[in-house]
Amino acid sequence: MVLDQLYQQAVLAHNREPKNAFVMKSATHSALGNNALCGDELQVYLDVLDEEIKSASFNGDACAIATASASIMTEWLGGRSTEDARAGAEAFENMLFDRPFDRDFIGEGVLLEAVAAFPSRIKSATLCWHAMIAALDGVDEITTE
C-alpha cells in the first residue's frame, strides 16, 4: 500500500541516520527553510566555488519525510553545478506534482515519489529544496505553508 511506499525502509534509513546532518561552518551559502504550518525547520548549507557545489549539509528539527529528503538532496548535490542543482529542484517538484520528470537525473530522490499521493506532505519533501534555492539566491530564510 502507498503508506508503506511513503515510509519505505530506504527513506526511514535516511531519517534514522541522515547523511550530511551537520552545521557547515565553512559554508559560502546558507538559508533556513521554515514550514510555517507544521513548525519544521531546516537550515541548508552549501559550499560553492565557481558555480560548483563542493558539498552540502543540513541541520534542523523536522519530520521523517523532510529529514530523509534533506539527506538525499545533500548527497545528490555534492559535486554538481548550481545549474544542475536548480534543475534538480524543478525535477523533484515535477515528480511530486505528477508531471513528467527525468527519473535518472534525480537519482535517489525517486525514493520520495510516493509523497505525490500525500498532498499535505509535499511541503515536507520540498522544504530542503526550497531552502537550497534560497541559499543560492542569497535569501536567508524561506517560508512555505
Place this chain on the structure above:
Amino acid sequence: MPQSDLHNSAVGGWDVGAIRSNFPILSRKVHGKPLVYLDTAASAQRPSVVIDAVTNFYTGHNANVHRGVHTLSQEATELWENARESMREFIGAASCREIIFTRGMTEGVNLVAQSFVRPRVGQGDKIMITAMEHHSNIVPWQLVCEQTGAELVIIPVNNRGEVELEAFAEMLDEQVKMLAVMHVSNALGSINPVAKMCRMAKEYNIPVLIDGAQATPHLQVDVQAIDCDFYCVSGHKMYGPTGSGVLYGRENLLEAMPPYHGGGEMIRTVTFEKSTWNDLPSKFEAGTPNIAGGIGLGAAAQFIQGIGRENIRTYEADLLNYGTRRLEEIDGLRIIGTAAEKASVMSFIIEGTHPHDIGTIIDHAGVAIRTGHHCAMPILKQFGVVGTARASLGMYNTREEIDVLVAAVEKACVMLR
C-alpha cells in the same frame, strides 16, 4: 473491529451509542476503516439537529433578517432572534442585548480589541495575556499595542501548563488596562481558573475577556458567575456551523463602545453628514449576518443543553483519564500539558518520531488527530517542542476509539523507529 462493537461503552448511564447516532459523519470510513475522529478541538462534528436547522432555514424560511415586512423575513428574524436567546441562556447572560453574533471567537477578540481597548490605552499602559494563548488571543492585542504604544505583558505558565497565579498577582497594577485569557487551552487542555482571575483583576478595575472557544463544548459556562466583562464563543468548536460565534459583553460596556464595522443593520439613521447607531446588539452586527450559521449555533446550544454539560463533563473526564493512561503506556511518549484541571485534550510527543509522521500513518488507520503547533507557538516553544500530536475528545468518542488510537500510534512507532 466491526463498527457495531466499537461503540457499546456505557459509562454511568451515558449511552454513547445514542449520542453517536446524532452525528451522521461518524458512520463514514476513512481508508477503509471506521472513522475515529479525535480532532474536536480543531472543529467538532455536527449533529443532525444542527444540520437540519441550517437546511430548514434555507428550504423553508430563507430571507434577510430585520429588513422586510413579508412573511419569510419575519420568520427568518424570529429564528435568528430565538437563536440569540438560546445562546444567552447557554452562557448565562442577563440580556440578549449582550449577545452579539460574530463569525467566531477571533472576530469577538478583534472587536473588543479595536472598539473597547484601543481607545482606552496608550504609552505606559499594559495589556495582559497568558503564555498559553492561542494566536487569536495574541495577535489582536499585538495590533492594538502597535497602534497605541501599549505594552503586551505575559503571565507565565508552569511546566504542567498551569497559570502561575502568584506571578499573576504580582504583575497586577493600575497600568494594566485589559486582561485576556483562555478558559481552556487548545494545545494543553488546561482549564484556567478564570473566575478567580477575574476577581483578582477586579481589585484593580481591570476589564477581562475570556476566550471560551474550547470551554463551551465541554464545561458549564456562566458569564455572570465568572464575572467577566467579555466572553468569546466559537460556533464550530461547540458542534455548530463554521463561521458562527457569539461575543458576550456587559451591556454598559457595549453601550459605551463605538461600532466595530460600519454598514447596514447597525445604523438608526444615515445622512452624508452623520449617522446614528442602532441599539444593542445590532450596533455591532453590520451587514447581513451568517443567518443560517447563527440559527445552527442556537440549535447546537440547545443540543448540548439537552444532553447536559455536567453529563458531558463527567463522561469526557473519564475518557480523558483513560486515554492519558493508555497513551502513557507507549514507550517514549510524553504528554505535553499535565495541569491538575484539564479538559478533552491529549497533546503528546514520542521520542524518535515526529508528530507529522505519526499523523499521516494513523490517518491510514482511520484515526484523525491534529499535528503541529495548534496555533499556539509560544507555549510549545516553552515546552521545547515545535509541534505535538494532539488527540482531542468530544462527547461522541469512546474508550474503544482510544484503543484504536493507541494501537495505531504503536504501529506507527514500530514503522518509524
